[in-house]
Amino acid sequence: MIQPTSLLEKLQIEFDGHSYGDAPVELYEPITYIMSLGGKRFRPLLTLLAASIFDTDIKKALKPAMAVEVFHNFTLMHDDIMDRAPLRRGMPTVHEKWDANTAILSGDVMLIRAYDLLLDVAQDKLRAVLNRFNQTAAEVCEGQQLDMNFETRWDVTEEEYIGMIRLKTSVLLGFALELGGMIAGADEETTKLLYSAGENMGIGFQLKDDLLDVYGDPAKFGKQVGGDIIANKKTFLLIEALSKAEGSLKTELDHWISLETFDNAEKVAAVTGIYDALGIRTFTEHKINEYFSRGMASLQQLRTDSVQKEVLLQFVEQLVAREK
Amino acid sequence: MIQPTSLLEKLQIEFDGHSYGDAPVELYEPITYIMSLGGKRFRPLLTLLAASIFDTDIKKALKPAMAVEVFHNFTLMHDDIMDRAPLRRGMPTVHEKWDANTAILSGDVMLIRAYDLLLDVAQDKLRAVLNRFNQTAAEVCEGQQLDMNFETRWDVTEEEYIGMIRLKTSVLLGFALELGGMIAGADEETTKLLYSAGENMGIGFQLKDDLLDVYGDPAKFGKQVGGDIIANKKTFLLIEALSKAEGSLKTELDHWISLETFDNAEKVAAVTGIYDALGIRTFTEHKINEYFSRGMASLQQLRTDSVQKEVLLQFVEQLVAREK
Numbered sequence: 200m201i202q203p204t205s206l207l208e209k210l211q212i213e214f215d216g217h218s219y220g221d222a223p224v225e226l227y228e229p230i231t232y233i234m235s236l237g238g239k240r241f242r243p244l245l246t247l248l249a250a251s252i253f254d255t256d257i258k259k260a261l262k263p264a265m266a267v268e269v270f271h272n273f274t275l276m277h278d279d280i281m282d283r284a285p286l287r288r289g290m291p292t293v294h295e296k297w298d299a300n301t302a303i304l305s306g307d308v309m310l311i312r313a314y315d316l317l318l319d320v321a322q323d324k325l326r327a328v329l330n331r332f333n334q335t336a337a338e339v340c341e342g343q344q345l346d347m348n349f350e351t352r353w354d355v356t357e358e359e360y361i362g363m364i365r366l367k368t369s370v371l372l373g374f375a376l377e378l379g380g381m382i383a384g385a386d387e388e389t390t391k392l393l394y395s396a397g398e399n400m401g402i403g404f405q406l407k408d409d410l411l412d413v414y415g416d417p418a419k420f421g422k423q424v425g426g427d428i429i430a431n432k433k434t435f436l437l438i439e440a441l442s443k444a445e446g447s448l449k450t451e452l453d454h455w456i457s458l459e460t461f462d463n464a465e466k467v468a469a470v471t472g473i474y475d476a477l478g479i480r481t482f483t484e485h486k487i488n489e490y491f492s493r494g495m496a497s498l499q500q501l502r503t504d505s506v507q508k509e510v511l512l513q514f515v516e517q518l519v520a521r522e523k
Numbered sequence: 524m525i526q527p528t529s530l531l532e533k534l535q536i537e538f539d540g541h542s543y544g545d546a547p548v549e550l551y552e553p554i555t556y557i558m559s560l561g562g563k564r565f566r567p568l569l570t571l572l573a574a575s576i577f578d579t580d581i582k583k584a585l586k587p588a589m590a591v592e593v594f595h596n597f598t599l600m601h602d603d604i605m606d607r608a609p610l611r612r613g614m615p616t617v618h619e620k621w622d623a624n625t626a627i628l629s630g631d632v633m634l635i636r637a638y639d640l641l642l643d644v645a646q647d648k649l650r651a652v653l654n655r656f657n658q659t660a661a662e663v664c665e666g667q668q669l670d671m672n673f674e675t676r677w678d679v680t681e682e683e684y685i686g687m688i689r690l691k692t693s694v695l696l697g698f699a700l701e702l703g704g705m706i707a708g709a710d711e712e713t714t715k716l717l718y719s720a721g722e723n724m725g726i727g728f729q730l731k732d733d734l735l736d737v738y739g740d741p742a743k744f745g746k747q748v749g750g751d752i753i754a755n756k757k758t759f760l761l762i763e764a765l766s767k768a769e770g771s772l773k774t775e776l777d778h779w780i781s782l783e784t785f786d787n788a789e790k791v792a793a794v795t796g797i798y799d800a801l802g803i804r805t806f807t808e809h810k811i812n813e814y815f816s817r818g819m820a821s822l823q824q825l826r827t828d829s830v831q832k833e834v835l836l837q838f839v840e841q842l843v844a845r846e847k
Contacts, residue, residue: 220661226668277631281624300605300671303627307601308664310634315657318650325649326642333639337544340632344550347624 206247229305236288249379252507266316273309335374342367369401400494409434425467530571553629566699573703576831590640597633659698666691693725720821727814733758749791
């Protein structure tokens with residue numbers, strides 16, 4: 200049996216020994232920097248875990264798994280410019296530590312380096328893998344564009360929101376799992392199940408992020424509880440509240456949203472109160488469970504006797520249970 | 524015999540019928556916009572001309588050739604943000620017409636779409652083509668970084684400058700030619716000659732750009748003659764002048780460079796006078812001829828009986844003779 204911790208170690212050794220390029224240093228230093236900020240690396244882990252179900256030699260999945268993580272960090276580097284984010288994992292973002300030009304150009308090279316890592320895939324699978332990666336990568340950009348579009352809209356529907364997070368977050372989790380299957384020689388029915396699992400779990404994870412921002416345990420959450428409420432961020436909870444609120448609740452919600460100056464704690468308490476009154480918490484929890492169940496069901500359906508299927512299921516269950 | 528005009532027509536039909544994506548429109552409209560601004564499309568033409576020497580069926584080179592042009596326009600979109608350029612081919616740049624975020628994200632998708640187009644290459648050549656493309660693409664980014672680094676340095680050597688323009692401009696011309704050869708099944712010796720031809724010609728083209736900015740015929744040049752002098756742009760001519768000037772010429776050159784306010788015509792006349800006194804024009808012309816000769820020599824060495832070799836040679840000679 201290959202445990203996630205063992206795969207994570209292998210992955211870390213591979214990352215530590217990997218060079219993204221040397222000169223000019225101004226171009227490559229920011230890449231080493233963002234990759235060194237860590238993160239849970241759970242996308243490449245999903246690739247390795249999926250591969251381990253169908254082929255115990257996970258070496259051939261290592262570099263493609265890294266490609267997924269490098270691509271993910273490329274999107275973070277560029278998204279942080281667009282979102283004017285000052286911090287990433289508690290450290291200055293690349294465009295803050297250096298400047299926007301650096302973050303644009305280093306990000307571009309990261310995307311190219313992700314393709315480099317994907318070229319490690321065997322000849323007979325290369326075109327199929329790249330086809331799926333290209334589609335996924337373009338969809339992630341489409342999701343980011345929709346996310347930015349939604350910032351100035353107040354009529355975003357639940358369906359539109361789910362569609363956006365599917366593109367921005369979920370398709371890459373789907374691809375991470377699918378990629379593992381493809382590399383290990385799984386058949387098409389299987390890789391489709393893997394993709395569908397990641398796609399549904401990903402939507403669940405994002406909805407859970409939205410939920411924890413409001414209802415997370417401050418001791419465990421790591422971030423400021425209510426940050427999304429303070430920033431009027433269009434989360435699943437706010438979108439539901441906007442569509443469900445009527446009468447005085449609607450007036451109250453509109454009031455808090457339109458205020459330009461306010462006491463943070465007061466706004467968080469008031470909007471949370473509105474969510475409570477509308478039953479948004481329970482509604483969101485049901486949605487999350489719905490997507491997680493769909494994802495787990497796809498994994499359960501995988502036809503294999505491999506003990507690694509259990510390892511993947513347990514790993515995903517842990518992710519589902521997380522509270523930060 | 525297949526003439527460049529006929530290849531250009533085929534290319535235009537392919538571009539006209541090509542979709543980069545539909546939704547969200549905010550993401551894809553800027554791509555259609557920048558691709559519609561035109562340009563001479565001479566990079567994809569080089570690919571098609573090189574391919575036509577070794578395989579008269581140029582259809583299989585069309586999409587890969589487009590990839591080169593889409594990649595080139597991706598670099599323009601991102602470079603224009605970094606350089607704060609207001610205009611591109613006489614029209615507003617994407618970050619001016621929309622905003623920087625749009626130019627970042629649409630550029631990212633263009634890079635992905637370039638890879639999509641490259642996937643049209645036959646299975647047995649795909650890895651080699653992508654390997655070479657990845658290297659070229661990263662080098663172009665390295666060249667842009669060096670170009671930005673040079674903006675704040677006054678001790679850039681001739682060697683460093685040539686190294687920078689090689690990366691920023693030439694390697695893509697080299698790859699454009701090499702790609703045509705690879706797709707058409709040319710052997711490695713041949714594809715190396717094609718690459719070397721593009722690499723050397725590219726350096727020649729950039730040096731000629733630098734020269735024409737100062738010594739171009741205003742009636743033919745299209746841009747303001749002396750624009751680089753006015754902006755203190757570190758061209759080949761300025762770098763040579765800075766290294767060659769002594770005594771009163773050095774004092775005079777330093778004076779004009781350090782002035783914050785000046786009469787444009789006066790500065791252009793004065794700096795041109797210094798270039799004249801230092802023999803910079805002749806020196807630069809010799810360099811240009813040196814690189815063009817090397818490039819043409821590589822093309823001459825191509826071992827083939829194909830009449831298309833002559834067509835490529837003539838096309839390149841036209842490019843060399845251009846005065847704008």
